[in-house]
Amino acid sequence: MSQKVANIIKKVTRLGYQAIEMVIFKGVSIFYKNKEKYKDIWLICERGTEAKDNGYWMFKYIRENHPKINVHYIIDKQYEKDYKKVRDLSNIIEYNSFEHKIAFILSKKVISTHIGFVEPWSYKLYKMILDRKDKKKYIFLQHGVIYNDLSDILNKKASRIDKFITSTKDEYNSIANTQNYGFFNDEVVQTGLARFDNLHKNIPKKQILLMPTWRKDITNPSYVKSKIVDDNVFLESDYYKRFKSLLNNKELESILKKYEYKLVFYPHYEIQQYIKYFDVNNQNIIIANKDKYDVQQLLMDSKLLITDYSSVFFDFAYMKKPIIHYCFDELKHYKSGYLDFKKDGFGQVISSEEKLVSLIEKYAKEDFKIEPIYEKRIEDSFTVRDDKNCQRIFEVIKKA
Template identity: 25%
Template sequence: MKRLIRKFMRGKKAQKIYRIIFKIVGLLPKKHNLVIFESFHGKQYSDSPRAIYEYMKKHHPEARLIWSVDRRYTRLFEELNLPFVQRFTPKWFWLMPRAQYWVNNVRLPNWLPKPKKTQYIQTWHGTPLKRLGTDIEEVRMPGTTTEKYKRNFVNEAKNWDYLVSPNAYSTEIFKRAFDYKGHMIESGYPRNDFLINHTKNDVDTIKKQLNIPADKKVILYAPTWRDDEYYRVGQYKFDIKLDLHKLKSTIGDDYVILLRMHYLIAENIELSSFEGFAYDVSNHLDIRELYVISDMLITDYSSVFFDYANLRRPMIFYVYDLEKYKDQLRGFYFNLEENAPGPLTRTTDEVLKEIQEYAEQDEPAEHFEQFYKKFCYLEDGRSAEQVVNTFYKK
């Protein structure tokens, strides 16, 4: 019975009813200073919405701050003692359309109409390497077509009153890829304030929480998803190509490795044979905490390396499928082979070689300073303040 109810609630008939309810409630007077936050479809307390929430909680006690949460993730918000409302419940339908502000980092459901007097602050969730929105030539994701995907993206962007950009490079791409004509807040990403402002005590506390040995160096492996490898809509496959056995036998005395899968990846990683060396931190509260405890990042085409660069620490790019990803799946906005702020590798042996070289020199790659000046120049630890001062009116 529960499955049948959920199936109906996700269907087109239910969405038409939702839309009508939302429009009617949205005509009622706004709840002044009510801010509704959502991160990654209500699944996380993280990213720039979290940074904005924490800033507002500290500096604007008059504001009413509430999180919109997926029903499967409410326990997390209960444990953190955060104010929240479960998505698509009667209370949510009463609060969401009447909120003065929405702060979100991904797209909202297509059926959801934004009330005229609601201010929608879209923080987005990364500096773009991969092509976005209307810039994607052919969409290979499940449950959509290229035309439909682009149309939905543009329609969503019309609802945004403010769009946060981390740098001038992103501003140019966002305007074109989202066909965005609203107010751009070019401020750096609020989520990166923690990278600038964190302390040694923060690092020690996080390592202790994760039971990471204090005498080991930490490598963070954070790959992205592949558009054409999936189980169903919103759930993507991922096969770890790194040889963890070889990594453990070669560097296990000195390092541990943290595996952080993208939130769209559905795999459960089996690491029982790598106890004490490899840790699955895919469900850790916020990746920003993993950044600051890591001595090195391994990634591929994920935007995480733009953020991690703020720490000025070594990065390795494990891009075993570079040609396919670049030429068939997405395409890039800049030449990764020429401009990556770290070496490109295609095998586990090449990754190990670069790890060992970094251990000897412990400094960023050749192109790092040029990269840093182009993408990180706005990150001063006060981005959340700038964003809030722009959109929030008491």
């Protein structure tokens, strides 16, 4: 039997099981639908293990400003640090639990930063079997600003998203009323991200943040349960060697010591599994574990961001702070989109370690001031820039 046929059989079996289970839960939900907890319920989720992104900030805003809304946050209690953040706000449902599945069946609105977590089953299958009249509304908060072409996975037909949250005018124009994505203008809204509200409170420390994105071909993705990529593939990659070299660069060590700065290396969520391999002997460099450090706090605390292609640079640009793109390779797992870093980006693009270190010192000498050309591009891109992002998103959810 070929691998292709085996994968098809596996997929059909999985969807068949999901179909049976969701129908069973639909029947069981009849006994819960009149309970106060499930009346007009909204569900918010990130990855099911986190409360640090747009989902958390949206949930916090609704609980504090609209307490009469019956909104619940879905998270696995084993992830204690993030679980404690939402516990004080109450209305928590255990991720992937019996209660999660009942709540999902009975929910009016589902609000998520990622596809495939707030929904216990294939959402497309759910709509085909149990919600053909489209009564349930799916609001996609996102977990970043999209600049690549993600239409293969986020198109309307595949995702069944009802409201698509965007931030910049270029991002909105790349998704709304385009053939690739398939959304109409009123299904895409430019509100800004929920987490942007908190960025206005940033008071930077003497800190530099190194935060690159991941590479699909050298990692074992967290969403794949079996081991498909050996660690040696990662260790032999140019990606690993480049960043390990940078972290152990002697000139960088001298610069951090001279200007009394810390550099925090925060690997992408999918790279965190390899964090043990990034050994450094420099007291001014911190290797940040995702379970101990909050991404938004790191962004707010830092004066300079060094990344490659991670869309987190939009958050940093929103705060009008300098960015360096360290791009020594090409990002292969996404199709290129509307943004050309060199022509339209918010920071310099560097490919060599030597030039990168030199530019870091240049910024340190100038107290990390952003160049006017990049500040102008930021202002032109973020036509909506205030602390009312959550408020605008709430109105979108309410009307959906």
